[in-house]
Amino acid sequence: MKYFTLFFIATFLLFAAGLHAQCWVLKNVDPNSWEVEDIFFVDSEHGWAAADDGRILKSTDGGNSWQIKQTGIPYDIQSLHFVDTLRGWAIGWDKII
Secondary structure, three states: OHHHHHHHHHHHHHHHHHOOOOOOOOOOOOOOOOOEEEEEEOOOOOEEEEEOOOEEEEEOOOOOOOEEEEOOOOOEEEEEEEOOOOOEEEEEEOOOO
8 A cells, every 4th residue: 555655646747747837828929018917718719818007918829929908997807717719807007106
């Protein structure tokens, strides 16, 4: 039993070492224009990014390109969540200087 437990732990550690966090990088967007606060994908193709000054970026190709969606509000969007490709929520607040 002791060897089985040791084998299980060693196998798990080797498997876990192969896992790593994915990093998201925005492409085809002017990097000097605003700061992105949050990114949310509902599937492998459809995603949104929350940005400064009421901007939401939308991708329909897995993040390879992004379209700017103006919300009409002057607040920074801090977080967003979508339930499908058409419906979602965003939260933000006014800048404090």
